[in-house]
Amino acid sequence: MFTVLAATNNAHKVEEFQQMLDFMKLNIIQPKDIPDFPEIEETGTTFEENSGIKALESSNFAGLPAFADDSGLAVDALDGRPGIYSARYAGEDATDSERMAKLLRELEDNTNRKAKFVCVIAVALNGAVIQTFRGEVHGTIAYEPKGSNGFGYDPIFIPQGYDKTFAELGSEIKDKMSHRARAMEKAKEFILAEMGALDEFF
Numbered sequence: 001m002f003t004v005l006a007a008t009n010n011a012h013k014v015e016e017f018q019q020m021l022d023f024m025k026l027n028i029i030q031p032k033d034i035p036d037f038p039e040i041e042e043t044g045t046t047f048e049e050n051s052g053i054k055a056l057e058s059s060n061f062a063g064l065p066a067f068a069d070d071s072g073l074a075v076d077a078l079d080g081r082p083g084i085y086s087a088r089y090a091g092e093d094a095t096d097s098e099r100m101a102k103l104l105r106e107l108e109d110n111t112n113r114k115a116k117f118v119c120v121i122a123v124a125l126n127g128a129v130i131q132t133f134r135g136e137v138h139g140t141i142a143y144e145p146k147g148s149n150g151f152g153y154d155p156i157f158i159p160q161g162y163d164k165t166f167a168e169l170g171s172e173i174k175d176k177m178s179h180r181a182r183a184m185e186k187a188k189e190f191i192l193a194e195m196g197a198l199d200e201f202f
Contacts (some may be wrong), residue, residue, distance in 0.1 A: 002026055002027065002065075002121070003027045003028075003029060003064055004021070004027070004028050004029070004065045004066065004067065004069070005034075005050075005058055005059065005062050005064045005066040006028065006029070006030055006066075006067050006068075007031060007054045007066050007067060007068035008031070008068065008069070008190075009030050009032050013069065013180075014028065014030055016181075016184060017162050017184075020184045021188075024028060024191070029064075029182070031058065034061075034062055035186055037058075037062075038061060040053065040054050040057045040058065042054065044082070045084070046120075047072065047083075047087070047118055047119070047120035047121070047134070048070075048118075048120050048132045049086055050070035051070040051122035052068075052122040052124070052129040052132060054068035054069075054122070055068035055122040055123060056127075056129050059126075060124075060126070060127060064125065065123070065124070065125045066123075066124045066125075067122070067123055067187075068121070068124075068150070069119055069120065069121045069122070069180065069183065070084065070119075070122075071086070071117070071119035071148040071179060072084055072085070072086030072087070072117070073086050073103075073115060073116075073152075073153045074115060074116050074117075074118055075103065075115040075141060076112055076114040076115060076159055077110045077113070077114070078103070078106055078107065081117075082099070082103065086152070086153070087152075089102060089103065096151060096152055096155075097145075099152075099153070100145055100153060100156050103141070103156070104143070104144070104156065107141060113140040113141040114138070114139075114140055114141075114169055115140060115141050115157065116136050116138045116139065116179075117136065117137045117139075118134065118135070119135045119136075119178075119179040119182070120133065120135075120182045121180075121186075121187050122182060123187065123190075131190055133183045133184075133186040133187040133190065134186070135179045135180060135181065135182030135183030135184070135185070135186065136179055137159055137160075137177060137178060137179045138159070138160045139157055139158050139159040139162075140157075140158050140160075141157065141158070142156045142157070142158055142165055142200075144156070145165075146167065146168055147165045147166070147168035148167060149166075149168070149169075149170040149171060149174075150165075150166050150167040150170075150171065150174060154166035154167040154174070155167035155168075159174075159177065196200075
């Protein structure tokens with residue numbers, strides 16, 4: 001069985017990687033499983049750059065194929081903010097509630113509530129990022145948080161085609177249509193199509 005590194009210690013993300021790659025019967029490990037694994041600084045200016053940095057540096061350090069993702073919320077009226085800074089939009093130690101409150105204050109009563117969640121997954125092998133996969137889900141920003149399920153900005157994001165936030169819809173619906181699910185589906189399609197070419201790596 002071949003070993004692949006999921007470059008995150010987020011248990012939910014690792015579970016999603018495992019489900020996506022189940023057909024390959026891989027042993028998926030995390031940075032916490034590797035002694036002295038370094039903190040990787042996200043110095044990119046796009047989701048693609050940051051996911052690529054995490055995947056490549058993780059792969060190089062561990063000597064293993066690696067997957068990494070970078071994701072966030074982009075709001076039209078805020079010129080794409082918070083974007084790649086979504087997780088630390090209100091400061092490094094801010095809570096989800098504080099991040100949402102800052103975003104809603106900046107929007108105020110702006111009638112343009114269009115936004116999208118973005119996720120980019122990068123795959124790195126043998127010293128190079130071989131591919132990135134982008135998934136998006138479009139929607140609007142609510143005027144106040146609603147719902148108790150989900151995390152992050154879920155309570156203020158209403159996906160297109162629905163009248164409830166992700167936090168109201170719950171994981172059963174969200175996980176099937178989320179930005180991460182869409183990026184993962186593209187990654188899975190690529191891996192299936194390239195199985196022969198990737199044999200030398202795995």
